[in-house]
Amino acid sequence: MREILTEIKEKALSNIKEVMNLDELEQMRIKFLGKKGELTLVLRDMGKLSPEERPIVGQMANEIRNEIEIEISTIRDMFRNEIKKAKMEKEKIDITVSTNKKSLGHRHPLLSTIEELEDLFISMGFSVVNGPEIETVENNFNALNSPENHPSRDLSDTFYITEDILLRTQTSPVQIRAMKEMGAPLRIVSAGRTFRFDDVDDTHSPMFHQLEGLVVDENITMANLIHTIDIFIKELFGKDMETRFRPHHFPFTEPSGEVDVTCFKCMGKGCDACNGTGWSMELLGCGMVHPKVLENCGIDPEKYSGFAFGMGIDRITMVKYGINDIRLLFENDNRFLKQF
Template sequence: MKEQLEAILAEAKEALSSVKTARELGDVRVKYLGKKGALTAIRKGLKDVAPEDRPAMGQLINDVVAQLEQALTARGEEIERIALEEKLASETLDVTMPGKPIALGKKHPLNVVLDEFKEIFLGLGFSIAEGPEVELDHYNFEALNIPKDHPARDTQDTFYISDNVVLRTQTSPMQVRTMEKKKPPIRIIAPGRVYRSDAVDATHSPLFHQIEGLVVDKDIRMSDLKGILELFAKKLYGDDTVVRFRPHHFPFTEPSAEMDIQCYQCHGEGCRLCKGEGWIEILGCGMVHPHVLEVCGIDPNEYSGYAFGIGLERMVMGRFKIDDIRLFYENDVRFLHQF
């Protein structure tokens, strides 16, 4: 058996000398040390050896196994070393070359101006309110003094999910939700996505962003509304910004107005962007209608308030002198990289 063990060890070492891959190395290990390997078979044959010779023979088998394990490990390390040298030779790296620049993302222009808007009004003591885009008819219309037969519903071009569920056409529902949960004083802005079935052109999109503002407290007047909106316009567009207020009608405010800024493209001369008028409407506003306060459980004889709603896209177009709203949604990196 001793001669047999020596022959197996010599044969295994000879096989290892020609091994070049990890797979071939594994085949040699299985051939000699596996469950059906040559050395395993000899170990099983110890039962046929005389009892007095078994300890010595067992030790001999263990020595041969240890030598083979050592030879397998050494050959494996040699194969890894050769593979690494070949890889380094084929994949040369010039450490003096400059690294590749990492492309950094930028804020979308809508987010740039939205963040500026938030900073302006947070600095004025407002808080931010957020709510669902899929809204109940009650909050989107009825609580805002727009009953089912009101003509304003037709001009809103609403996406209906069911008779009582809509994609919100404005973020005004957050005014109602806030007044239901919180009693005056209230001072909030409510930014978010809104949806209307508008035709797509340079100034309209079926999906756009709106920011509503609401203040409810004692002794709130129209002059407070006008003053804060003029301040906001000059902070966002510059101190030379020219604004004007025009009488208007909204079901949820009384009196109501629209605020325009002088066209930033033609400076009042008239152009394609302002449709020849020289002015661009940017928001609607007014004093909160007493009925809206009553619906929300606020006594209109004790409290008054003002509200305004502004389209974020129009605001950004004015901020960056952009003349087509569609540019915001085309995801053209040549456009987006400018901001």
């Protein structure tokens, strides 16, 4: 048996030196040291040896196994180093190469629209405030006079983190925080991301952007709201743009309305884009702040009144730049973004 072991050793060491890659090396390991390998099969017959020969042959077998394993390990390290060296050579970047080619970035159309809106309202005397995207149910629904059975509270409409914490569905909680912290009088706008469950298509996304405004002071009326919206629309889209207010219902404002603007394609004459009405789709919602909302924020509704408005920044961006698919705003395709 000692002769057989010596023969296996010489054969293994010779074959291992001839392998060309890691796969062949692994096949050699299995061939000689695996469960059904040549050395393993020989060792299974050690029971046939005499008690005197058994420890001698066993020691010899272990030494041969160690020699084979060391040789395999050495060859394996060599192959791995060669692979690593080739990979580093392939991925090497020559940082000494100079180039005059420069690619300058620019504002995303959404960010440009947000900044333009904020600058416009700042020029009208508003302050810009921000708030967290993860909100409490209290600020997002309760303080805004949203009834317990309102559909927007459903799990199918809102992303809840816990029973009391959620991803804000609107930027209105920023108004709640501002009224609680600053009191009245107040004149603010807030812009940012909001989240509602929605199937993605060319006009809907579960993540979108809103800008909301709030004015609270003594003797604020619906006339102040209409005048503010008219100025905003004309400053943003042009002096020839007209507005149309339609009654609507929001739990946090009373009375409430939605605002349409002149069709951007036909400028009010009537066309296929506006179904001959001369008016574009609803651009924003607004209304007088509900007295309960003021009370919830510690403001006396007998002394103060206010108005609020909110609009989808994504929609305004699409109208402003002639974009027909909201998904283009979030795909980060340079071929699209370079147009702006």
